[in-house]
Amino acid sequence: MAKITFDGIEVEVEDGTTILNAARKIGGNVVPPAMCYYTPLKGSGGKCRVCLVKVTAGSAKDPRPMPKLVASCITPVQDGMVVENTLSEQAMEARKGIVEMLLINHPLDCPVCDQAGECDLQNLSYEHGTSGTRYEEDRRTFDKIDIGPLIQLHMTRCILCYRCVYTADQLTEKRVHGVLGRGDASEIGTYIENSLENEFIGNVIDVCPVGALTDKTFRFKNRVWFTKPMDAHRECETPGCCGKVVLWSRGEEVLRVTARKNEYGEVEEFICNTCRFDKKEMSDWIIDGPRHIARASVIAANHYELPVINPHLVPDLPAHVVDTQIQDQN
Amino acid sequence: MGLKILTEHINVPGIETYETYRKMGGYRSVEKALKTMTPDEVVEEVKKSGLRGRGGAGFPTGMKWSFLAKPEGKPRYLVCNADESEPGTFKDRVLMEKIPHALIEGMITSSFALGARTSYIYIRGELMFVLRILEKAIAEAYANGMLGENILGSGYSLDLHVHPGGGAYICGEETALLESLEGKRGNPRNKPPFPAVWGLYGSPTVVNNVESIATVPWIVNNTGDEYAKIGVGRSTGTKLISAGGHLNKPGVYEIELGLPVEEFLYSDEYCGGIWKGRKFKAVVAGGSSVPILPAELFLKTAEGVPRVMTYESLSEGGFVSGTMLGSGGFIAMDDTTCVVRNTWNFARFYHHESCGQCSPCREGTGxxxxxxxxxxxGHGSMHDIDLLVSISKQIEGNTICPLGDAAAWPVASAVRHFREEFEWHVRNPQEATKPGAVFNKSEAVLA
Incomplete structure (x- = not known):
């Protein structure tokens, strides 16, 4: 076990845990955001750089600070490590810079984007971005490619987190899409027009943090905040599919089916394409109850639930954290 | 004449053949190491020599070797980084082209020291002709029993392969190089784990520059202590400098570290001064990624101490008034050079070569x-100059691999030292965009 101090809060985690997961154990406002790291996907992380934190003491044995900011999603903790996230001006400043970088070539077409309202980049830029842009040039655009009848690819919105690549690697037998090209010309593609057809490929929609991969069966049908999320399940015969989903409905009509995500937007159990795209009748499903939308999302417009650190988990909260928690509640 | 370790026999006719190389005393280190020394003794000699990695970062080679993990049942690899693609650096190419056996000898001795049974030379894809030279030399080494099974009856076996890259600068970054060597997309890996623990095919791996490896035979032959006597302080030995730009005598020079920069730049033995009798304006001292320095700060530090060619002296003053020795790609610029244009050219290179994996570098370089x-x-504004500094700060230190830093440093340093020139471009767009127009400090009207 390793004991670390994260933003002034002590937490004990198992050896080999990453700083980000240690912070998630604390929870609340201190958790660094993550755009590319995805716990169920092995190998993900380290690419978007929004989770950068300042390590002011490397370990109990070697208490020197680390010279650079480190990506918290891939850096394992050491016993006695002291990490600063919201307390470190350098880390917050760097994050602001990274958010700007992520946005300079993003089309900002949120009003017509299906992801709006549940977009990680949108949330991130509200929290850490600036209201204006210093970028004067033309934004990057790509030729449209068709990747099949179920999934829509908007390459202009992509932030190249590689999550969909890892998903295809780990859930399907043969990946047909990947990153082509280099530098800011790199794009997600299938090389020679190929369609994504695997039974589990629909999960790339759920893992995508932005609106680059969206559900063609839901496209332009509704805004997510007008739909009502409900937990539901069915006995799915596809091997490997858990059958536990969230139904997004309006009235009696099921508009969209997605996997269940936790408070950090991560799918824990993946679902098959049959559940996602074909079962769009209320009668296909057994309703479990209303969906708990945990994050400060427009979907939960009238009942915001703010991220608060559970005082039972961390008994001695430092004053600055308690203060912000109270402020948030007001 | 300074001491020559690597290039002593470079002009001997036929040195690229095994026979001549052997006649000039080649492969002695293989005999000595394999017959009379243990691998740990070789590592110890290299440690004592104080040899620092010649690829640019200057990390002590012996230390790097001693970090190599040695788990049971896993092979270890030595990979030679011959993917020399930094603008301004062309030293390894000359070494491999002229004396290919020097690298092969170094590879055998070093592989023996590290316990590697298979070693790779990852060579830049553009250097296909050098690859053929190396392959021919390797075939000769195999034919003469220097490579293959049971080398010189010592029981040690080694296979050596040359692998060409596909033309990406990023594959000179050690983990991207390993990915590329494995046949994957050349994206740098997240560190930790470092290659010493998790390298090629998940095995412990050491990645060394061509020049570092080619120096090992001399160290083994003459002991590490002898090597440590050459040079100044922690910068021991000799270094190949590839001098280019506006010089009377551009070329690859082997210098003893500690040579005064003034002597290197102006003496006839080396660069022979700035060409066409022009004034010396600026220098990029160690390959395009190190900070650019104006002439006066290069010749003397901010405190007025004359600089010498060592890792320490060139970085005296930090990034405010210093630079780095880097990989030894020395680019001198005369007073007809436009620093803005030069910086743009470098930035264009890094934009083109960014792998696109992490966001600050992918978006920021462009x-x-x-x-x-x-x-x-001629379309810039004053605000753009500060914007450049700001972008470079947002990239620097926040990326997966050092390419982000390498892209940010030249831009930040150019603005730091040549801000007036940038401002002149903004104030006089018509004049500045004329072909060959250069900012002249004494003539310019500074508002």
Whole structure:
């Protein structure tokens, strides 16, 4: 076990845990955001750089600070490590810079984007971005490619987190899409027009943090905040599919089916394409109850639930954290 | 004449053949190491020599070797990084082209020291002709029993392969190189784990520059202590410098570290001064990624101490008034050089070569290039100059691999030292965009 101090809060985690997961154990406002790291996907992380934190003491044995900011999603903790996230001006400043970088070539077409309202980049830029842009040039655009009848690819919105690549690697037998090209010309593609057809490929929609991969069966049908999320399940015969989903409905009509995500937007159990795209009748499903939308999302417009650190988990909260928690509640 | 370790026999006719190389005393280190020394003794000699990695970062080679993990049942690898693609650096190419056996001898001795049974030379894809030279030399080494099974009856076996890259600068970064060698997309890996623990095919791996490896035979032959006597302080031994730009005598020179920069730049033995009798304006001392320095700060530090060619002396003053020895790609510029144009050119290179994996580098390098393009072509504003500094700060230190830093440093240093020139471009767009127009400090009207 390793004991670390994260933003002034002590937490004990198992050896080999990453700083980000240690912070998630604390929870609340201190958790660094993550755009590319995805716990169920092995190998993900380290690419978007929004989770950068300042390590002011490397370990109990070697208490020197680390010279650079480190990506918290891939850096394992050491016993006695002291990490600063919201307390470190350098880390917050760097994050602001990274958010700007992520946005300079993003089309900002949120009003017509299906992801709006549940977009990680949108949330991130509200929290850490600036209201204006210093970028004067033309934004990057790509030729449209068709990747099949179920999934829509908007390459202009992509932030190249590689999550969909890892998903295809780990859930399907043969990946047909990947990153082509280099530098800011790199794009997600299938090389020679190929369609994504695997039974589990629909999960790339759920893992995508932005609106680059969206559900063609839901496209332009509704805004997510007008739909009502409900937990539901069915006995799915596809091997490997858990059958536990969230139904997004309006009235009696099921508009969209997605996997269940936790408070950090991560799918824990993946679902098959049959559940996602074909079962769009209320009668296909057994309703479990209303969906708990945990994050400060427009979907939960009238009942915001703010991220608060559970005082039972961390008994001695430092004053600055308690203060912000109270402020948030007001 | 300074001491020559690597290039002593470079002009001997036929040195590229095994026979001549052997006649000139080649492969002695293989005999000595394999017959009379243990691998640990070789590592110890290299440690004592104080040899620092010649690829640019200057990390002590012996220390790197001693970090190599040695788990049971896993092979270890030595990979030679011959993917020399930094603008301004062309030293390894000359070494491999002229004396291919020097590298092969170094590979055998080093592989023996590290316990590697298979070693790779990852060579830049553009250097296909050098690859053929190396392959021919390797075939000769196999034919003469220097490679293959049971070398010189010592029981040690080694296979050596040359592998060409596909033309990406990023594959000179050690983990991207390993990915590329494995046949994957050349994206740098997240560190930790470092290659010493998790390298090629998940095995412990050491990645060394060509020049570092080619120096090992001399160290083994003459002991590490002898090597440590050459040079100054922690910068021991000799270094190949590839001098280019506006010089009377551009070329690859082997210098003893500690040589005064003034002597290197102006003496006839080396660069022979700035060409056409022009004034010396600026220098990029160690390959395009190190900070650019104006002439006066290069010749003398901010405190007025004359600089010498060592890792320490060149970085005296930090990034405010210093630079780095880097990989030894020395680019001198005369007073007809436009620093803005030069910076734009570098930025264009890094924009083109960014792998696109992490966001600050992917987006930031392109942005910097566009802003510099604007400034150079007379569409810039004063605000753009500060914007450049700001972007470079947002990239620096926040990326997966050092390419982000390498892209940010030249831009930040150019603005730091040549801000007036950038401002002149903004104030006089018509004049600045004329072909061959250069900012002249004494003539310019500074508002």
């Amino acid at each position: 942005w910097m290039e566009k802003v510099l393009h604007r400034l150079e072509h």
